[in-house]
Amino acid sequence: MSYNKNEKIADYRGRSIELSEDSWTHIQESHPEINIEDIRSVLADPLEVRESPKVTLEGKLIEIFYQTKIHSEGKTRFKVVVVKALESGLYVSTAMTTNAMKAGKTLYRKKNKGVGR
């Protein structure tokens, strides 16, 4: 299913997280390995969610959602969605692939860890 303008995606806690057109355009241009289904899936069913050591300029939380990604050569990869909290709600800041999780307090960890997608 394709992206809907300013789409609101429910995360694993049922919270509504907005993916703005600007963020989606950026993700498509700079992280072509991530598609809209990846973003929906990482938010709805993360392997782990960590608190970023950084906060927004308003002093609010930044949460980093991770999901394991299967790599054809067996390398470690994670699909990542970064969510920022603002006065007006929760928003996707960016999404990407990384080779490791960033250090940070764990906010959520899925049981039966290790089931990749």
Add this chain to the structure above:
Amino acid sequence: MNIYYDADRDYAEVFFKKAANYGEELNDQVTAFKSEKTDKIVGYAFEDASQTVFVSDLLSPAVKLATLLRMIRTKEKLTQEQAAKKIGDITFRHYQRLESGEENPTLATIESMMRAFPNTDFSVILKQKSSAA
């Protein structure tokens, strides 16, 4: 070149090439994005970007200027066309080339930028790590 700036987080991503990539943390403020195919660096991400982009040795002055323009434009909620008009003596296309790092500005253009955005310190594009302290 593609530059993204999230003003709420003071976070920037600067990409030189479009390619499927993965991030590898260089330190707690800078991440390098590497091509999945070649393992060569195709971009960087900067936390605390207003500081880290400009003390970084990873970017040229032209790329730093492009990032600075993108930051100003995002903070002031301007389109590229509006930014070009605000600077005054440059065309929309000229502005696009500056913000994409394709072109170095003339001194006259830098002067116009400084007039248009008086609260911005344009000298930061020439900063280096050794002078950051």
